[in-house]
Amino acid sequence: xxxxxxxxxxxxxxxxxxxxxxxxxxxxxxxxxxxxxxxxxxxxxxxxxxxxxxxxxxxxxxxxxxxxxxxxxxxxxxxxxxxxxxxxxxxxxxxxxxxxxxxxxxxxxxxxxxxxxxxxxxxxxxxxxxxxxxxxxxxxxxxxxxxxxxxxxxxxxxxxxxxxxxxxxxxxxxxxxxxxxxxxxxxxxxxxxxxxxxxxxxxxxxxxxxxxxxxxxxxxxxxxxxxxxxxxxxxxxxxxxxxxxxxxxxxxxxxxxxxxxxxxxxxxxxxxxxxxxxxxxxxxxxxxxxxxxxxxxx
Numbered sequence: 001x002x003x004x005x006x007x008x009x010x011x012x013x014x015x016x017x018x019x020x021x022x023x024x025x026x027x028x029x030x031x032x033x034x035x036x037x038x039x040x041x042x043x044x045x046x047x048x049x050x051x052x053x054x055x056x057x058x059x060x061x062x063x064x065x066x067x068x069x070x071x072x073x074x075x076x077x078x079x080x081x082x083x084x085x086x087x088x089x090x091x092x093x094x095x096x097x098x099x100x101x102x103x104x105x106x107x108x109x110x111x112x113x114x115x116x117x118x119x120x121x122x123x124x125x126x127x128x129x130x131x132x133x134x135x136x137x138x139x140x141x142x143x144x145x146x147x148x149x150x151x152x153x154x155x156x157x158x159x160x161x162x163x164x165x166x167x168x169x170x171x172x173x174x175x176x177x178x179x180x181x182x183x184x185x186x187x188x189x190x191x192x193x194x195x196x197x198x199x200x201x202x203x204x205x206x207x208x209x210x211x212x213x214x215x216x217x218x219x220x221x222x223x224x225x226x227x228x229x230x231x232x233x234x235x236x237x238x239x240x241x242x243x244x245x246x247x248x249x250x251x252x253x254x255x256x257x258x259x260x261x262x263x264x265x266x267x268x269x270x271x272x273x274x275x276x277x278x279x280x281x282x283x284x285x286x287x288x289x290x291x292x293x294x295x296x297x298x
Contacts, residue, residue: 006155007208008144011201014063014253022275022290024282030291037288039271042083046247046270047285049080052295054283056276059148064276065198066283072195072247073106081113081247084270088193088245089118091268095243097191098170099123101210103156103202111193114245120191121166123213125156125206139163141213143205156205158213167217175225184235186222188214191243197267200255207241207263214239241265248273251286 025033030051034044053071058064071077092100092114100122102111108124115122130144130153142157171186178184190210197203218237225231241263249255249269259265275284281293 006138006142006144007205008153009146009201009205011146011148012199014065014198021277022282022284024277024280024290024292027292027294030289033288033291039287040083040087042085042087043270045080045082046084047288047291049077050248050271050283051291051293054293055295056278056281056283056293064278065148066196066248066273066276068195068248072110076109076113081110084247085110085113085117088114088268088270091245092118092120092191092243095191096189097243098187098189099166099214100191100193101125101158101206101213102193103127103206107194110195110247114193121169122193123158123163123166125158125209127154127156130155140216141209141211143209145202145205156209158209163213163217164220167214168221171218171221182233184222184233185238186218186235187238187240188218190214190239190241191245192241193245195246196248196250197244197246197255197259197269198250199253200258200262203244203255203259203267204262207244207259207265210241211239243268245269247271252284 034047049071050068054066054068057067071080097120100111100115100120102108102122103125104127111122138155139157139160142155144153144155147154174186192203192206194202215237222235244259244265244267246267247270249267249272251272252274256267259267272286273283274286282290283293284290
């Protein structure tokens with residue numbers, strides 16, 4: 001726990017594993033390998049974009065990682081991400097997700113697109129600097145996590161007004177359907193989205209945060225309903241995280257096992273990354289091989 005009483009998460013720095021270097025495929029062989037792979041059409045297009053725009057870098061707060069800002073963070077490329085987003089949106093719809101939780105700032109672009117295409121409202125968790133001289137009021141579910149770029153710890157918070165408005169709309173429909181019920185059963189099926197899942201630290205934090213945010217919002221909804229109507233039926237609240245979606249997942253860190261063990265979730269990802277190399281710049285993709293990062297190696 002942090003000094004302010006909110007939950008604190010520690011994200012280990014990722015270090016380059018000592019292993020035999022793999023010679024990446026030539027650009028022509030890489031294209032052939034992508035074409036004959038079992039990757040979905042959306043994932044193939046996403047991969048081609050990553051090879052053109054991505055690079056391997058060392059981040060002060062996270063260690064070795066992928067720089068893909070102009071693909072997923074600082075630019076929006078419908079020509080590259082549309083197919084993957086449609087596939088992720090279908091995954092969310094199949095799991096009957098009510099609300100999506102997305103961390104900022106890097107997760108906002110892709111998370112917002114997931115939300116729009118899937119037709120699922122999103123709660124965007126704002127990232128704020130922790131400053132002793134400027135105390136913040138933390139909303140339900142807030143947590144502290146180190147910045148990946150090494151700029152210190154940040155606190156992640158949801159806007160209570162925005163959350164309540166989304167939840168009130170969802171629960172209002174459930175309440176109307178239980179007009180004759182002896183007891184009320186109100187539920188929220190949540191999902192998380194981020195631009196990448198590396199060690200599942202952020203995914204774990206958001207999944208726990210979602211439970212707190214949802215339970216408080218349901219409690220507030222029931223309280224306001226009782227004030228307006230005098231309805232004193234016993235109310236049961238159930239909040240569940242049922243899915244995670246992301247363009248990229250570092251399977252060599254095995255975050256998928258952590259999410260399955262902790263929350264029973266197998267995350268949906270566009271690309272599964274099996275390894276990174278800096279010299280020459282290359283990225284391992286499950287089902288394809290070690291591929292050169294073309295834009296950086298030219």
